[in-house]
Amino acid sequence: MFEYLKIAWRNLWRSKRRTLITVASIFLGVILCTLMASMQEGVYAKMIDNAVRFYSGYIQLQDTAYWDHKSINNTMAWSDPLYNKVKETHGVKSVTPRLESFSLMSNGDKTKGGAFIGIDPEKENAISNLSHWVKKGEYLNSNDDGILLAVNLAKYLGVGLGDTVVMISQGYHGASAAGLFPVRGILEFPSPTMNSFGAYAEISHAQQFFTANNRITSLVIMVDEYDQVNHIQRNIKSQIGDAYTVMNWEELQPELVQMIESDRGGGVIMKAILYLLIGFGILSTIIMMLSERRREMGVMIAVGMQKAKLSLILFYETILIGILGVIAGFAISIPLIYILIQNPIPLSDKIAEAYIEFGLEPIIYFDASLPVFTDQVLIVFIITLIISIYPVLNVARLKLSKALRS
């Protein structure tokens, strides 16, 4: 085998320029595709991270009726034993209760709907680091009667620190809910969607407002290891039985998952087109190479080389071109991606505005998860594998007497 690999390797360098051009095309393709994949995955990871950290958590525990009917009536009772059970499940980092519902918020003649979320300030902070996003004023204390208001809502309502917002909503089992909440702080998130999202109040005050004493809509759970989510979800389920629904972030945010999947699909099509072009480049190199070497291949078979062995050499040549291209590509793209991960690219002007309008952060993040690289290796390998069918067929069909006369 080593002997044939040696011949294959030397054959590659018989026409140096052609091999280099072919390798360069793979090299560029690999760089482009790793960068693209890295960027996509980076943006997705950030989106997931935003969604999970700011809002859904990795796992949520809810009343069984809540997911289909997100009504204040489908809340569950807070229970210390339940909380402790979940908290002590292996791999769970932190747990916090929330009571949330829709509420109208108004100030003077301005009214807007938003989420009204009761939180345990301390526990919530351990999960979403909410206090970090307080741009003006103070974070809530454990017995606060005020609210934190997302910046765009505050702007719309024309309220500042110390101003009072009127909340009107539907309370537990038909009770009416109305209350006045002074603004303690203004929240400004990096994610534009979050900035119009709603208001946070201390949970016991929220419970009072909704006449939902001791009730919560969910326990929000963070985990230590992201890839352990499904495992932990199962463990929690088996511990608490069927009385509650336990969902992971993918189930909680199906739109996000779907959006990412469809965007990834778009990326796949682009990469496929790119690699198809590269594939034809490699194929044309192989075709030229074969046509130049007909006589030589004839001689090799004439003196006693089995066609399969000759095919093996040609197979090695094709694969080696692929390997060289991938190695060269990685030599550039790995350090490049490493630098880009450390220094995400901020977008400017128009593009940034467009991003914000779509609810995205105007920064391009990069990611170095394994598939970003292994996918390219796999694709190039599959392409070269498919292309190497050609020389194999070509050798199989080679007519010895004709090849020797050429």
Next chain:
Amino acid sequence: MSVINIKNLKKIYNDTGVPVNAVNGIDLTINEGEFTAIVGPSGSGKTTFLNMLGGLDKPTVGEIHINGTQVEKLSASKLINFRLNNIGFVFQAYNLIPVLTAKENVEFIMHLQGKPKKEREARTKELLTAVGLEDRMDSRPGKLSGGQQQRVAVARALASRPRFILADEPTANLDSKSTENLLDMMEKMNKEENITFVFSTHDARVVKKARRVITIEDGKIVSDERKN
């Protein structure tokens, strides 16, 4: 003892629509240790004949027996192994694998035979020394003269220890000095090791060295002379 036995050999090419009787009924026996030249005008069918004889091309009609094996009946893959172990080939030009050195070209055959490295190296050295190229063992064919390349080709043809070597115009691209060298060398191998040689040629000086001369015209043997 006969090495080669040919009965009613015919080859009809039909790829142009007009059938060409390139070889048109040849019966021939070649004995062990013969040094035979095949001569004849251009287009008379020498290459076609030698290709069939070497198992490189299938006859349309007829039988070829080499060392007791009926060659044209072998399957493609068995035929390749038969050639590897029984026949040495020297072609007119571009015989060698260009990316391998002289040494590697000779070793290549024994590699195909699965011979151990020690044996391969020893025999390669011995053969390249015998053809007078012990100091050019590590040169690639492109760095060798035409005559040197043909001598490497002969060394390679001998590498598998065949009893029979086929050479289609081995000297056609050589000057007279290299031609003489190559022929002397072939003659030496023939005499010392009793290897059977069959070669085609247009060159009168080469014909002179042969001990048997078979003339072909229009795909048929028109004369068969033995000298002493």
